[in-house]
Amino acid sequence: MKNECEHWEPLLHEWLEDWLAESEHAAVEAHLKACPACCAKVAGWQAVGRALRELPRVAAPARRSPHTAPEPRGALRLALALCLPTALLVVAFRTSFSPPLTPVSPDAVAQTIARPFTAPVQTLWNRLQEVISSWTAS
Amino acid sequence: MFDDAMLVERCLQGDTGAFDTLAARYRDRVFSLAFRMLGEASAAEDAMQEAFLRAYTRLPLYNPAQPFSTWLLCLTARVCLNARRDRATEQRHLERAAKAAPPPPTLEERLYEREQRRTLQRLLLRLPAPQRAAILLYYYEELPVAEVARALNAPEGTVKTWLYRGRESLRRWLEEELG
Numbered sequence: 133m134k135n136e137c138e139h140w141e142p143l144l145h146e147w148l149e150d151w152l153a154e155s156e157h158a159a160v161e162a163h164l165k166a167c168p169a170c171c172a173k174v175a176g177w178q179a180v181g182r183a184l185r186e187l188p189r190v191a192a193p194a195r196r197s198p199h200t201a202p203e204p205r206g207a208l209r210l211a212l213a214l215c216l217p218t219a220l221l222v223v224a225f226r227t228s229f230s231p232p233l234t235p236v237s238p239d240a241v242a243q244t245i246a247r248p249f250t251a252p253v254q255t256l257w258n259r260l261q262e263v264i265s266s267w268t269a270s
Numbered sequence: 271m272f273d274d275a276m277l278v279e280r281c282l283q284g285d286t287g288a289f290d291t292l293a294a295r296y297r298d299r300v301f302s303l304a305f306r307m308l309g310e311a312s313a314a315e316d317a318m319q320e321a322f323l324r325a326y327t328r329l330p331l332y333n334p335a336q337p338f339s340t341w342l343l344c345l346t347a348r349v350c351l352n353a354r355r356d357r358a359t360e361q362r363h364l365e366r367a368a369k370a371a372p373p374p375p376t377l378e379e380r381l382y383e384r385e386q387r388r389t390l391q392r393l394l395l396r397l398p399a400p401q402r403a404a405i406l407l408y409y410y411e412e413l414p415v416a417e418v419a420r421a422l423n424a425p426e427g428t429v430k431t432w433l434y435r436g437r438e439s440l441r442r443w444l445e446e447e448l449g
Contacts, residue, residue, distance in 0.1 A: 181437065184390070184405065184406075190302045
């Protein structure tokens with residue numbers, strides 16, 4: 133394309149899009165008749181425009197509701213799904229580690245609880261141990 | 271079957287199912303535009319969700335004199351442009367799109383036309399974001415210049431310049447790549 137054609141370029145584009153006035157159309161068409169390089173450029177733009185219009189639509193991925201919160205039924209299902217394994221774990225833990233459920237005499241419990249700490253270093257754990265041993269002894 | 275205006279009306283009266291119908295009607299079109307603008311499916315899906323969310327919350331501002339599709343697509347273009355303004359994200363998306371190894375071509379994909387489309391999609395991502403938005407809204411969605419200008423908040427003359435420059439860049443790059 134000749135340097136002088138650079139001035140024509142924006143006009144050629146406007147001509148192609150039909151944005152020019154009637155009088156301007158004639159001038160551009162006269163230039164096109166005399167300039168094979170500009171004709172080739174216009175043909176290239178036409179091809180690009182056609183290719184852009186013919187770009188296929190792309191299917192959107194699986195649907196997510198854009199504006200609604202999770203439905204209560206779904207939330208309930210989630211809560212149940214979390215609660216059930218937790219409850220099973222608690223039952224399993226108690227079955228494995230709890231002392232056997234043998235009857236405890238109220239006197240033994242009262243006696244153990246009423247007994248003061250024998251030393252400041254006695255921990256809560258020791259106290260618990262005493263209660264547990266009182267259960268098993270009775 | 272309800273037309274868009276009726277569905278908008280029902281939605282504004284509190285029928286959320288009406289918006290679901292509208293979203294189902296336009297989701298492929300919105301996703302396509304976002305995908306063409308952003309070049310990556312995950313980013314396009316985010317933009318689609320954002321566009322529908324924004325459309326839902328701004329529905330009272332919708333002017334029924336304008337087609338709903340035009341309003342929604344312009345809104346989508348703005349969402350994509352805003353996403354692009356996050357420069358770090360843009361760079362990451364572009365790099366990921368450029369690095370993504372193309373799937374091995376099937377027999378069908380060897381067809382010249384398919385190859386040309388893939389090349390065109392790749393080259394679209396090289397355009398500056400406003401040019402790309404203008405090109406896609408005008409050629410791909412076939413919206414009038416005035417609507418494109420309104421969507422991109424730019425004068426019509428500027429949009430025409432973007433269209434000219436964008437198309438010329440694409441023509442030149444395609445010529446270099448395809449010979």
